[in-house]
Amino acid sequence: xxxxxxxxxxxxxxxxxxxxxxxxxxxxxxxxxxxxxxxxxxxxxxxxxxxxxxxxxxxxxxxxxxxxxxxxxxxxxxxxxxxxxxxxxxxxxxxxxxxxxxxxxxxxxxxxxxxxxxxxxxxxxxxxxxxxxxxxxxxxxxxxxxxxxxxxxxxxxxxx
Amino acid sequence: xxxxxxxxxxxxxxxxxxxxxxxxxxxxxxxxxxxxxxxxxxxxxxxxxxxxxxxxxxxxxxxxxxxxxxxxxxxxxxxxxxxxxxxxxxxxxxxxxxxxxxxxxxxxxxxxxxxxxxxxx
Numbered sequence: 615x616x617x618x619x620x621x622x623x624x625x626x627x628x629x630x631x632x633x634x635x636x637x638x639x640x641x642x643x644x645x646x647x648x649x650x651x652x653x654x655x656x657x658x659x660x661x662x663x664x665x666x667x668x669x670x671x672x673x674x675x676x677x678x679x680x681x682x683x684x685x686x687x688x689x690x691x692x693x694x695x696x697x698x699x700x701x702x703x704x705x706x707x708x709x710x711x712x713x714x715x716x717x718x719x720x721x722x723x724x725x726x727x728x729x730x731x732x733x734x735x736x737x738x739x740x741x742x743x744x745x746x747x748x749x750x751x752x753x754x755x756x757x758x759x760x761x762x763x764x765x766x767x768x769x770x771x772x773x774x
Numbered sequence: 775x776x777x778x779x780x781x782x783x784x785x786x787x788x789x790x791x792x793x794x795x796x797x798x799x800x801x802x803x804x805x806x807x808x809x810x811x812x813x814x815x816x817x818x819x820x821x822x823x824x825x826x827x828x829x830x831x832x833x834x835x836x837x838x839x840x841x842x843x844x845x846x847x848x849x850x851x852x853x854x855x856x857x858x859x860x861x862x863x864x865x866x867x868x869x870x871x872x873x874x875x876x877x878x879x880x881x882x883x884x885x886x887x888x889x890x891x892x893x894x895x
Contacts, residue, residue: 660871704885
């Protein structure tokens with residue numbers, strides 16, 4: 615139960631609504647996966663892009679709470695913030711998400727954890743934004759986060 | 775050299791700085807100075823990159839000389855379908871870190887941390 619290679623991330627960008635959906639399975643029960651999303655000391659260990667420092671301003675993951683964090687790279691700071699609309703242990707987190715470089719844009723994010731039994735969990739994360747342009751900008755900003763660390767990968771994609 | 779639009783687009787995007795600029799422009803229009811700011815390169819170098827992106831039809835600029843903002847052309851978003859793959863790989867990277875973290879966590883852990891005393895900022 616320690617291999618991760620079989621749990622490839624699945625991602626779809628819906629053609630009809632401006633939505634991105636990520637599906638991923640984990641070899642851990644929902645309680646652990648949920649904790650890794652709610653405890654800022656754990657969140658900081660995996661959420662940020664690898665080569666950016668992730669700095670948490672505050673992370674109050676409960677219904678009605680809010681968060682703000684920064685990705686810091688080469689002296690540039692990229693801020694993100696939002697509100698936790700609904701947090702239900704250990705299965706659901708609904709939150710808003712704004713990239714501060716594009717402050718009028720907001721995504722509505724839903725994280726669902728399904729207990730698959732045998733200590734396994736299926737995570738489904740959807741991001742709904744307010745326009746296709748916003749969705750594509752959202753994808754682009756995600757790309758920007760990793761652009762310095764993943765050139766070779768884009769090269770591989772473009773080379774196809 | 776191949777002059778078909780797609781080849782121009784791909785060769786324009788073969789350069790990491792130009793890809794970075796495109797990613798920035800996807801968030802919103804920007805002036806040359808704004809584009810040059812984060813890269814530690816000269817405005818001239820950025821202008822050169824912009825020329826390549828312009829020739830490929832990826833960006834456009836209004837006529838007014840100095841402050842004219844650079845605009846990302848919508849058709850670049852056709853390329854997003856390919857770039858989504860890259861986004862997926864980033865999510866995968868993130869979740870592999872989560873895999874590693876989950877392995878180090880104690881078996882019997884509460885799903886939510888005990889709230890700390892004292893106010894959050």
